[in-house]
Amino acid sequence: MDSAAARDRVLDAAEELFYSRGVQSVGMDELRGASGVSLKRLYQLFPxxxxxxxxxxxxxxxxxxxxxxxxxxxxxxxxxxxxxxxxxxxxxxxxxxxxxxxxxxxxxxxxxxxxxxxxxxxxxxxxxxxxxxxxxxxxxxxxxxxxxxxxxxxxxxxxxxxxxxxxxxxxxxxxxxxxxxxxxxxxxxxxxxx
CATH class of the missing domain: 1.10.357.10 (Tetracycline Repressor, domain 2)
Structure with a gap:
């Protein structure tokens, strides 16, 4: 998966989770699971x-x-x-x-x-x-x-x-x-x- 696609998947997951539940209640590991992007890649995209x-x-x-x-x-x-x-x-x-x-x-x-x-x-x-x-x-x-x-x-x-x-x-x-x-x-x- 290229960086643009990975970024979009992370942002899609972030929007759904952050908007529905709040930013602080959602951890990066949960975003990894929801986006299907590895934690390492997620942190490369968003340190x-x-x-x-x-x-x-x-x-x-x-x-x-x-x-x-x-x-x-x-x-x-x-x-x-x-x-x-x-x-x-x-x-x-x-x-x-x-x-x-x-x-x-x-x-x-x-x-x-x-x-x-x-x-x-x-x-x-x-x-x-x-x-x-x-x-x-x-x-x-x-x-x-x-x-x-x-x-x-x-x-x-x-x-x-x-x-x-x-x-x-x-x-x-x-x-x-x-x-x-x-x-x-x-x-x-x-x-x-x-």
Whole structure:
């Protein structure tokens, strides 16, 4: 098995186990068994567990943000793309095996002790916030709307992870709709202010 295939198998196993059970409860020997990659090869690929956690989060980030953007892009009206974020979150929250936000979970377990994991979590959250900012700008709305929308989405993720229901996404979507409806469009000659 070449290095790319071995890496993918380890990351697949890590994602399944870390997301469903938590990072600290899963040992490298268990990852070896689940991936079918020898312990020696596993450590060659990822010399430290935190490197594996960071790689798992980075790969999940790319897929997560890609799926979100693909869903949202189906809406023609730029103003409808903002509530579409919450539609997508609602679908994600309702998936079998949903256990909250992988990045928030990893930060809760390792953020205080692993700079590498904390950086990966911050990068994901910053990229998500930047994506929301782009939706706000495309809708011709004030940039100041980005922060509240980001907090609505993040709060929905945490609440859904704790309650095990998709309802927080619907509630956040309604709040987002109210914010968008109340926002004054940014017209020509009026600067978008943060």
């Amino acid at each position: 430290a567990k935190e490197q594996l956690v960071a790689a798992y989060l980075a790969r999940r980030d790319e897929r997560w943000r890609g799926r979100l953007a693909e869903h949202v892009a189906r809406r023609r009206d730029p103003r409808e793309r903002i509530p579409a974020v919450f539609d997508w979150l609602e679908g994600w929250f309702g998936e079998d095996g949903f256990r909250g936000c992988a990045w928030i979970n990893a930060y809760g377990e390792l953020g205080a002790t692993s700079t590498l994991v904390a950086e990966q979590v911050r990068a994901h959250k910053e990229a998500f916030r930047d994506y929301l900012a782009s939706l706000v700008a495309d809708a011709g709305l004030p940039a100041a709307l980005t922060g509240p929308l980001f907090l609505l989405a993040e709060g929905a993720m945490v609440t859904a992870g704790i309650t095990g229901t998709a309802r927080p996404a619907a509630e956040a979507r309604e709040a987002a709709r109210a914010l968008v409806a109340a926002a004054r469009p940014v017209g020509p000659g009026r600067p978008r202010t943060a």
